[in-house]
Amino acid sequence: xxxxxxxxxxxxxxxxxxxxxxxxxxxxxxxxxxxxxxxxxxxxxxxxxxxxxxxxxxxxxxxxxxxxxxxxxxxxxxxxxxxxxxxxxxxxxxxxxxxxxxxxxxxxxxxxxxxxxxxxxxxxxxxxxxxxxxxxxxxxxxxxxxxxxxxxxxxx
Ligand SMILES: Nc1ncnc2c1ncn2[C@@H]1O[C@H](COP(=O)(O)OP(=O)(O)OP(=O)(O)O)[C@@H](O)[C@H]1O
Ligand SMILES: [Mg+2]
Numbered sequence: 001x002x003x004x005x006x007x008x009x010x011x012x013x014x015x016x017x018x019x020x021x022x023x024x025x026x027x028x029x030x031x032x033x034x035x036x037x038x039x040x041x042x043x044x045x046x047x048x049x050x051x052x053x054x055x056x057x058x059x060x061x062x063x064x065x066x067x068x069x070x071x072x073x074x075x076x077x078x079x080x081x082x083x084x085x086x087x088x089x090x091x092x093x094x095x096x097x098x099x100x101x102x103x104x105x106x107x108x109x110x111x112x113x114x115x116x117x118x119x120x121x122x123x124x125x126x127x128x129x130x131x132x133x134x135x136x137x138x139x140x141x142x143x144x145x146x147x148x149x150x151x152x153x154x155x156x
Pocket of ligand 1: 009011013014015037039041042043044045137138139
């Protein structure tokens with residue numbers, strides 16, 4: 001078991017900064033798994049990460065209905081998944097989760113939908129409302145690296 005690191009994110013800008021710090025470490029084959037309740041800031045983090053590797057003006061819609069959006073990253077594609085609507089873990093194969101990791105990187109919201117079939121080389125980031133404050137008032141992020149992410153955590 002790898003150790004989780006906890007970070008306080010007091011503003012949406014802090015969430016974006018974490019996204020950019022993860023982007024700086026991202027390589028082909030990497031998964032970034034973003035968990036946490038509705039409205040926790042998963043898409044906000046994904047957007048900042050993708051913009052850091054594409055362009056600051058990149059449109060990064062939440063893939064709630066399309067399940068996946070892909071982007072041309074620096075030398076490899078980046079796939080942004082939102083698995084909230086996935087009915088069964090097996091559907092992840094059909095929508096190309098593992099294929100995306102063969103050719104590039106994947107940012108995955110609602111990774112719980114994959115059940116046991118989580119990518120081995122992944123950085124888990126759990127976002128939650130800060131315990132002592134209201135829902136609009138800040139978040140806490142817990143980062144847990146697995147596989148090749150161990151020893152390669154984002155610097156903040
Ligand atoms: N550290 C933070 N402090 C306060 N608000 C934040 C923080 N980070 C993000 N937010 C805000 O939380 C709101 C919800 O963010 P977002 O849509 O990214 O959530 P989500 O986790 O993707 O939700 P869903 O599961 O519904 O897709 C946004 O308005 C965003 O700006
Ligand atoms: Mg979202």
